[in-house]
Amino acid sequence: MFPKPLPSLTPNTYDYESLPMVKPTGFREYDARWLFQKEINLMGVQALGMGLGTLIHELGVRPEIITGHDFRGYSSAIKYALVSGLMAAGIRVKDIGLALSPMAYFAQFALDVPAVAMVTASHNDNGWTGVKMGANRPLTFGPEEMGRLKEIVLSAAFRLQPGGTYEFVENFAARYIADLTDRPKIKRRLKVVAACGNGTAGAFAPQVLEAIGCEVIPLDTELDHTFPRYNPNPEDMKMLHAIADKVRETGADVGLGFDGDGDRCGVVDNEGEEIFADKIGVMLARDLSALHPGATFVVDVKSTGLFITDPVLRENGVKADYWKTGHSYIKRRVTELNALAGFEKSGHFFFNAPIGRGYDDGLVTALAVCDMLDRNPDKSMADLYRALPRTWGTPTMAPHCADEIKYEVVDRVVKRFESVKAGGGAVAGQKIRDLVTVNGVRVVAEDGTWGLVRASSNKPELVVVVESPVSEERMREMFKAVDGVIRENPEVGAYNQTI
Structure with missing residues (x-):
């Protein structure tokens, strides 16, 4: 017993x-x-x-x-x-x-x-x-x-x-490394910063990238479980800034950052611009949908609205499905819809055949980024990024909220926005065009500016993301409005990072 x-x-x-x-x-x-x-x-x-x-x-x-x-x-x-x-x-x-x-x-x-x-x-x-x-x-x-x-x-x-x-x-x-690298080498000679935050990926990522033909510049690849420089998290601005500095210092074509268990990948372009993972998803969807017209991509509710509005994706017949944030949810949805891939703003990417086996692997994502650059030999990572329609977005921001109360707080925030919409009121100076409540609440204004509030699935935090296709000013107005509703709940504490 x-x-x-x-x-x-x-x-x-x-x-x-x-x-x-x-x-x-x-x-x-x-x-x-x-x-x-x-x-x-x-x-x-x-x-x-x-x-x-x-x-x-x-x-x-x-x-x-x-x-x-x-x-x-x-x-x-x-x-x-x-x-x-x-x-x-x-x-x-x-x-x-x-x-x-x-x-x-x-x-x-x-x-x-x-x-x-x-x-x-x-x-x-x-x-x-x-x-x-x-x-x-x-x-x-x-x-x-x-x-x-x-x-x-x-x-x-x-x-x-x-x-x-x-x-x-x-x-x-x-055996794992052999499975990833049993493929043709890339033709383009890419100089790649491989950043691992002294986490587990340091033992594997550099040799995988070298094996497909990249010139690898290691950054914090020595295993050290004290994580002396920063937490290995490619959503963390401190890690992204370190990658950007190394890219500018070395003239690398791209910087790739891996989290502590290697299932996520963050990307910095050749000019040192830190690209949020949802925008990387749009770039990969553009590249892959040219090879697979009409493909379906699953994306989480934290992600950019470009998966629906981008003209290249529309021309390629892409079908976008916005779904609950979380590796289990997106993985399951990708399988259910037989989607070509699923993208999360956190950097979890799920590739189905012929690219992957449906689960999230940061190294498979890194290889997909390298293949995208290989298929566009006359364009830099920055060129591909600039080709996207401009939007202004925040990083993922997380105000502290105890596990015991965070879901109740989010329910209150959802009801508050539902009440505003039902009454014909405004958020950030405009009427609400749409409320997406599949996972927390994504409130969308008439001009397409949106803000998301949800409960973190794995930490005592809320999650807040804001994006505007109009201007940085509109992004900041929406953040102020969303944060104002959050602050009606005294259980919510300080942000881990903010704009």
Whole structure:
């Protein structure tokens, strides 16, 4: 009999070393995230493994799973605690060791294993841990599976059984790298900055880019789990500024930045301009739809309106589907619609055949960017960016809001904008043309300027993004209006970054 997990325990006590601790809010919409030692302990991770194993049997999936871990000082210990729980639940574990999240997803195909549990906190700051899980490749869990997993773990409703085994898969990274690089080299000699923020991607990204024919300029590629310069997050302006500086210093053709577990890629052009990922998505959609006219692209609600209005995409017959933010949601939608690709403003890109296997891989995105430049030998990255219709957009901004209250706050914000629209009122000086409430609220003014507010799926934050096709002034007016509604809620704190 395994004890029922407790929501909190005091470290450095008898109970902390004798009982499982699992804070309920760590079970998020499509993966799990906790502050290690403050919100979950190793015995709690063991309980998570037993719960995941129980759920796998419940789903009727063959009881085999891929595990791996990212480069943080505590990730391997967490993985082995998870593995012990999985084995207790009768799961046969294949461990690929230190890995990127997409390497674990690839292993599901390469080793013919149905389930995956990748130990990673992705782009979260040090101190965080988490698990990205799935049992139906290339998909990862959504709210239904995460809700059931939470129920099993917190009630200790484990079904423990014999049959669990452990196998370490040696040198699996070489197999992953070979899969990415077994292709023709690019013809254009590209000088590429590969920035990894001292995270896991530093062990893999430079050699993959070199293997396809790029001249690679490494930036913070040495593995260092203290992340001494900045958090490896290509949505973070500090990382983007560092890439831009290196591009200008070296005269590189492009800068590519990878997050902590390598499933996202950020891009800086040859002039040092930091291009938000949704605009990169439009550029890639232009390039790919020329090869695949009439293609469907799924994009998240944080993304630019250009996927609908861009004249080149319209001419190529592109169908754009705006969907919920989150790697699990977009991945699932790409599969459902058999879309060519899915793009998130965060830098998660999902490519279906013939480019990828439907899951998010920052290195596949990097290769797609290099191929786009290779197919346009007379144009620079800056030329391709300038060819897009001009819009003025903010970075992703995140005001603090506790996990326990953030969804309620967003519901209040949605109702507030619905009330304004119903009453014929104005937002940022104009009437509301549209409200998109598939994920939080995206309020669109008559001139196309829009602002989004939603709850972060993996951190105690709200998410705010604003864009205007008219002017920077209109963008700022919309931000002021949206922020004004947010500030009606005293539970909302300071932004991580703002305009």
